Amino acid sequence: MTVVPxxxxxxxKESKPHxxxxxxxxxxxxxxxxxxxxxxxxxxxxxxxxxxxxxxLAWDFFNVDTVQTHHGRTTPVMTGVKRARPDRICIAYMGDxxxxxxGSQHLVNAASRNEKITVILxxxxxxxxxxxxxxxxxxxxMKTETTPYGRNVEETGYPTQGPEMVAAITGEDxxxxxxxxxxxxxxxxxxxxxxQNQMEERGFSFVEALSGCPTNWSTNAKxxxxxxxxxxxxxxxxxxxxxPGKELGSEGxxxxxxxxGKEPAKEQVExxxxxxKKGEE
Amino acid sequence: xxxxxxxxxxxxxxxxxxxxxxxxxxxxxxxxYGYPITPQNEIMHYWxxxxxxxxxxxxxxxxxxSAGFTTCGGVLSGKRxxxxxAGPGNVLMQxxxxxAEMLRIxxxxxxxxxxxxxxxxxxxxxxxxxxxxxxGNGEGMRIVYSTSSHxxxxxxTIKAFNIAWKYRFPTFxxxxxxxxxxxxxxxxxxxxxxxxxxxxxxxxLGQEGMPGVDREPAxxxxxxxxxxxxxxxxxxxxxxxxxxxxxxxxYQAEDTDDAEIILLAHGIVARAAxxxxxxxxxxxxxxxxxxxxxxRPFPAEQLRQIARTxxxxxxxxxxxxxxxxxxxxxxxxxxxxxxxxxKPGQGITxxxxxxxxxxxxxxxxxxxxxxxxxxxxxx
Ligand SMILES: Cc1ncc(C[n+]2csc(CCOP(=O)(O)OP(=O)(O)O)c2C)c(N)n1
Ligand code: SF4
Ligand SMILES: [Mg+2]
Numbered sequence: 001m002t003v004v005p006x007x008x009x010x011x012x013k014e015s016k017p018h019x020x021x022x023x024x025x026x027x028x029x030x031x032x033x034x035x036x037x038x039x040x041x042x043x044x045x046x047x048x049x050x051x052x053x054x055x056x057l058a059w060d061f062f063n064v065d066t067v068q069t070h071h072g073r074t075t076p077v078m079t080g081v082k083r084a085r086p087d088r089i090c091i092a093y094m095g096d097x098x099x100x101x102x103g104s105q106h107l108v109n110a111a112s113r114n115e116k117i118t119v120i121l122x123x124x125x126x127x128x129x130x131x132x133x134x135x136x137x138x139x140x141x142m143k144t145e146t147t148p149y150g151r152n153v154e155e156t157g158y159p160t161q162g163p164e165m166v167a168a169i170t171g172e173d174x175x176x177x178x179x180x181x182x183x184x185x186x187x188x189x190x191x192x193x194x195x196q197n198q199m200e201e202r203g204f205s206f207v208e209a210l211s212g213c214p215t216n217w218s219t220n221a222k223x224x225x226x227x228x229x230x231x232x233x234x235x236x237x238x239x240x241x242x243x244p245g246k247e248l249g250s251e252g253x254x255x256x257x258x259x260x261g262k263e264p265a266k267e268q269v270e271x272x273x274x275x276x277k278k279g280e281e
Numbered sequence: 282x283x284x285x286x287x288x289x290x291x292x293x294x295x296x297x298x299x300x301x302x303x304x305x306x307x308x309x310x311x312x313x314y315g316y317p318i319t320p321q322n323e324i325m326h327y328w329x330x331x332x333x334x335x336x337x338x339x340x341x342x343x344x345x346x347s348a349g350f351t352t353c354g355g356v357l358s359g360k361r362x363x364x365x366x367a368g369p370g371n372v373l374m375q376x377x378x379x380x381a382e383m384l385r386i387x388x389x390x391x392x393x394x395x396x397x398x399x400x401x402x403x404x405x406x407x408x409x410x411x412x413x414x415x416x417g418n419g420e421g422m423r424i425v426y427s428t429s430s431h432x433x434x435x436x437x438t439i440k441a442f443n444i445a446w447k448y449r450f451p452t453f454x455x456x457x458x459x460x461x462x463x464x465x466x467x468x469x470x471x472x473x474x475x476x477x478x479x480x481x482x483x484x485x486l487g488q489e490g491m492p493g494v495d496r497e498p499a500x501x502x503x504x505x506x507x508x509x510x511x512x513x514x515x516x517x518x519x520x521x522x523x524x525x526x527x528x529x530x531x532y533q534a535e536d537t538d539d540a541e542i543i544l545l546a547h548g549i550v551a552r553a554a555x556x557x558x559x560x561x562x563x564x565x566x567x568x569x570x571x572x573x574x575x576x577r578p579f580p581a582e583q584l585r586q587i588a589r590t591x592x593x594x595x596x597x598x599x600x601x602x603x604x605x606x607x608x609x610x611x612x613x614x615x616x617x618x619x620x621x622x623x624k625p626g627q628g629i630t631x632x633x634x635x636x637x638x639x640x641x642x643x644x645x646x647x648x649x650x651x652x653x654x655x656x657x658x659x660x
Contacts, residue, residue, distance in 0.1 A: 063493030076347040080354020109343035
């Protein structure tokens, strides 16, 4: 018996194998998303927008109508589509730099306006496509190209708590959650709920996915998972933050500050070697 | 469904911003995205009052970056979507317009110029000429109509939607604060009533049918991996742009055939230039008038013909030489001397231009004219 890798139906065979680095979390997030699209039966209604960042490599990833936009601008492009075509299911797919830095005003305001779109943000603690600079999500003391001695929280603040922030500024019809590629079933479940929230025309939905970037972390497979599961989750609490009608898990809000002071975290974050670099975009 | 916004043709007295909103309605625009900035605000104000009556939409965005990109999204969905801005907002809008150039998104942007650089004045200038023609990190492959009256604002806003959708290049209506805020008489009309069919729209994203089964999915990208790949794409765009140029260029000219001095201006300054030309003619000066209506593409061939017979070009604009650069590029190699009347951020009247040419003729300023020209004496 030959083993056929079970590709989601919404995936585009012709563009596989995909263009992400081996071991990259993006492919896993898109697997969960593909399955969510399949299970909801919305492939013919989805409009997918990808940002600039490694997410741009998904421009021909699915058999769904797709537009690659500019860095940070996927949220307004999808907002524009949704406002003009409310019958479409609009998904904005971006990195943490795209969503929390250059496009943060769009994220904040789309959330405040309760735009009926779904934003999926891949948190890999760095600007991956440009070769591993500090992102708003870089962990305290973590070394990146622009924080070669480790991220100094005195100078550059604490990792952005995205889903918590979005929960704080949205009304009760919003959905926000943080999943991880370490638990794909749960991530798919969050993505489905986020899409359903849009399909039911309730409100804004937002899912952050914790994701590995072995290339810029310079980690082998084992260390990638270790960093993802042990380090990132200390600063980013996995779970649903808000489901329509209900605010959950407010204890996540101050987590980054509490964790930053703890010594073992510092050691492990500093321990990430960085040698190889990726190209520019 | 509500009745048509305008039945037949009507004579009205209104501001330019109001005229733009009516034009967008008459053109059957579906949605406007916008962010407040003077002097374009009333386009949004009229649109938000009128649009719901005709099942049309509006979104106030968080900034002009977003207004530009949401407009791109609306157009990609197959809708006649537009936005309007000015000054610093036009600066922010250029990022989205460069994506529109790359993805060939037929956006329509109405610019009501204000003073610059920076925040400057909210009133008037022609300092957004270069920005509107060439903003973004590309080649300026866009269509820019420079209006000089309220009638123009109405006519060219309708036309902008048609030209944008016909050729799929981002299209701009370049007005200014005077045109935006003043009241003037004009005719507003239903374009269909005049036999002008609106260019059909179509969705680039979100078509019917299962992608990959019933049809190919749309995969639109603006990123390329190799120089060759990009060069091939841009070369094709350049070729298409060059091809549309003779079909799209528009200009206005008067008394150019035997003219010795040509007054050259665009936008509202062209009104002063035309008035000055007529006064000068009545005084026996062989003056002529040329106004590019499209700044992109520029009516270069037409201007070059005139450059071959005229003895002097006088370029007048409310900017420090932005139209001038377009003129110089257009007539490069011709030997007609160029004189300039440049007032960045300030209006120009016909009387000023007449006085200026009077002093030129009398040799009071550099660039003394050929003695053949009559009309010495103060007027
Ligand atoms: C306006 C603009 N500024 C900067 C860049 C360069 N740039 C490309 S990708 C990127 C960072 C991407 O980081 P992120 O959004 O976290 O995505 P990732 O690659 O990590 O998935 C930057 C800064 C750009 N393309 N456009
Ligand atoms: S650089 Fe990092 S985020 Fe980008 S494809 Fe490679 S592993 Fe994935
Ligand atoms: Mg990132």
